[in-house]
Amino acid sequence: MSVGDGQEHDELRQVVREFLRQRSPSREVRRLMEAGEGRDAEVWAMLTGQLGLSGIAVPVRYGGAGYGPVELGIVVEEMGRALLVAPYFSTVVLAGQALAASGDEDAMARWLPGIADGSLTAALAVAEEAGSWDLADLTTAAEPAGGGWTVSGSKLYVVDGHTADLLLVVARTPDGHGVFAVEGDAAGVERARLDALDLTRPLASVTLREVRAVPLTIGGGTAAWLAEVTDLVLAALAAEQLGGAARCLELSVEYAKVREQFGRPIGSFQAVKHKCATLFLEVESGRSAVSQATEAVAGRAPDASLTAALAYIHCSAAFTHAAKECIQIHGGIGYTWEHDAHLYLRRAKTSELFLGPPGRHRARLAALAGI
Amino acid sequence: MTMERQAPVAAAETETDEAFRARLREFFTARHPGRKPNDPRDRAAWTKAWLATLFDNGYAGPGWPGEFGGMELPFARQVIYQEELARARVPGPLGAGLNIAAPTIIKYGTQDQKRRWLPPMLRGDMVWAQGYSEPEAGSDLPSLRTTARRDGDEYLVNGQKVWTSHAGDADVFFALVRTGTRESRQQGITYLVIDAHAPGVQVRPLRDLTGGHLFAEVFFDDVRVPVADRIGEENGGWPLARTSLGHERAAGALNQAAMYRRVLTELEELARERGQLADPLVRDRLVDLEIRVRIIRYNAKRTIADILATGEAGATSSVSRLLITAFEQDIHEFAVDMLGPAGLLARTAPQAVQRSRWLLGFLRTRASTIGAGTREIQLNTVAEQVLGLPHDPGLPAR
DSSP states (O other): OOOOSTHHHHHHHHHHHHHHHHHSOHHHHHHHHHHTOSOOHHHHHHHHTTSOGGGTTSOGGGTSOOOOHHHHHHHHHHHHHHTOOSTHIIIIIIIIHHHHHHOOHHHHHHHHHHHHHTSOOEEEEOOOTTOOOOGGGOOOEEEEETTEEEEEEEEEEEETTTTOSEEEEEEEETTEEEEEEEETTOTTEEEEEOOOSOSSSOEEEEEEEEEEEEEEEESTHHHHHHHHHHHHHHHHHHHHHHHHHHHHHHHHHHHHHHOEETTEEGGGSHHHHHHHHHHHHHHHHHHHHHHHHHHHHHTTOTTHHHHHHHHHHHHHHHHHHHHHHHHHHHGGGGGSSSSTHHHHHHHHHHHHHTTSOHHHHHHHHHHHTTO | OOOOOOOOGGGOTTOOHHHHHHHHHHHHHHTOOOSOOSSHHHHHHHHHHHHHHHHHTTOSOTTSOGGGTOOOOOHHHHHHHHHHHHHHTOOOOSBSIIIIIHHHHHHHOOHHHHHHHHHHHHHTSSOEEEEOOBTTBSSOGGGOOOEEEEETTEEEEEEEEEEEETTTTOSEEEEEEEOSOTTOGGGGEEEEEEETTSTTEEEEEEOOTTSOOOEEEEEEEEEEEEGGGEESSTTOOGGGTTOOOTTHHHHHHHHHHHHHHHHHHHHHHHHHHTTOTTOHHHHHHHHHHHHHHHHHHHHHHHHHHHHHHHSSOOGGGGTHHHHHHHHHHHHHHHHHHHHGGGGGOOTTSTTOGGGGHHHHHHHHGGGGGTTTSOHHHHHHHIIIIISOOOOOTTSOOO
16 A cells, blocks of 8 residues: 555545445444454454555554554544554554654564564553653652563553553653563563443553563653654544544434434434534544644654644544534434444543543643643 | 726746745835724724725735736735735725625626726725625525615615624625515525715614624615616626635635734733733633634645645635634633733723723624624534535525
């Protein structure tokens, strides 16, 4: 697959959308969800192999396609629309970009090719009980031991942390904070899926007791690494939220056109129209913000952090709003387990909160904007 | 009325975008008319002088045909023009002619009409005001009742228009009048250009809720309008009323985005000066406005990028106005809230903050979601024309 800009981006979007329409329709999402499985092996193999989507943002020298945040944004937007159940966000968006941002040649050469070809899944473990990505809030500690390192501590809200082959763990060290790679099934690793809101994307707890770890970066570079990873993740997450919000609007509009009450489609009532039109404003604004953000992050523009945070904050609110209105517009049907509206609401609220409460993100944006 | 002017600047075809931008910037700076006068009458003269300066030097009407005094710029250059215009903080247009009537005249007017009307409108010598709304025809404009009865080479116009901005300064009204039966709705409406100084025209200023007199009621009592001043066919006026010229409005949205960027920066400065930035509630509200003002710009940029890439304005074009009007209401109200009791002080109070600009804006922007189509009607339009939701079967057809 070749992508670059304009028309190729449209083609990429169409390919991914069509694939997900065929291979990840609602009944598949529900099958995996009810079975508690994180993916369908065949779909994952096609997605990572034939379509090459797991390598889209991995540098060419590590087996990837060498594209960046813009193309990745298109892919995750489509996955967000479809609520794809797969370890893509954890492996590619979080861990893959975190590995690439580390600049650690050995680590990249060792693990990125596996991410690119789909043979390796990975997770990024930053937050702990405080639920924040602030280094100051972290207590997990790494210590030198026998020529290597060990890591001990408890991580929370780790996307796909209970199944990932590889864990990237942020920890304190005697020389400042560091990022460490840990095998998912290494001795001393205890992990479990958390019983949480989002049923299509698991969160896990990961407890580490003197687990052997490989350092990627230690000391002053860690804060810069985390800042870059944050920008990359927020821009991609905003794109995913945009996809979900757009889908909620679509479902609402489709239903409002056909559902009749009082002898006419409910979409002919102004109250319903205004809800839909308002969502449209928010979705289109989100689309503008996401393209601004992914381009700024891709180009390492001076305002990359600001635009990524802005897109994430806007799309968080827009997605949650769209999911709630989707339920409201569907009425009783929207409140049933069988309707997908609640799956979007669960994803929306989770993606709004799992990186910390909205107020913190807004306060961070204020600082970035010089307010 | 002077009609001499320089050759259109578009003639310099070899000029780069950068050089074009630099030339505009230099002109707008060198010829800047100075600060906006307080008195509304002085303000009209200030605006007219600036419009004449633009016209006489070939810097007026970026999207207009050169034949009628415009610059005839390609769209990408119009964008640059709007960016520089916003940056220069020069007076905007006077009356509704340039934005609303001109596109209709350019597209549907006869050659004679274009020659008679366009250059003086562009130069600010002839102020145009809109005569669409009536006391009984607001959102339901197709129910309008002002009549025009054909009498030889003239129409006899009778009726009343309302909410006409700049009616006091107006030299002409561009109006929608009924030439069909009362029930004919859209099929019986004609577009007429009516001399504001003709016998039988009476302008009665309306005091708006700010205390000002920006608009007026306009009464027509057997006003004679030459048939030559009709645009389009008799009973064919309705489709002409909302003509836009190319993508001028998309470029204009960028201008507005730049203006509100500046206004928000000024509000942030005010909060800083008053030591209120430490208040997390104030910061949170400012962040909200910051997000919105940037998104307004991103939307405008995206619309423009779509136009440049595909020739079509795309989905964002219909959202700009809804976002901007809500934003301008909210920023002024928040500013007043932030100031607390000091926000209540009006212009002549010695303790008034920044000559009560925020309070005045709070009042003035109540009109933002009413004029030129209420917010409710615009949301309906988005719902029906963009999302494809069904028209209300209880209402007359569009």
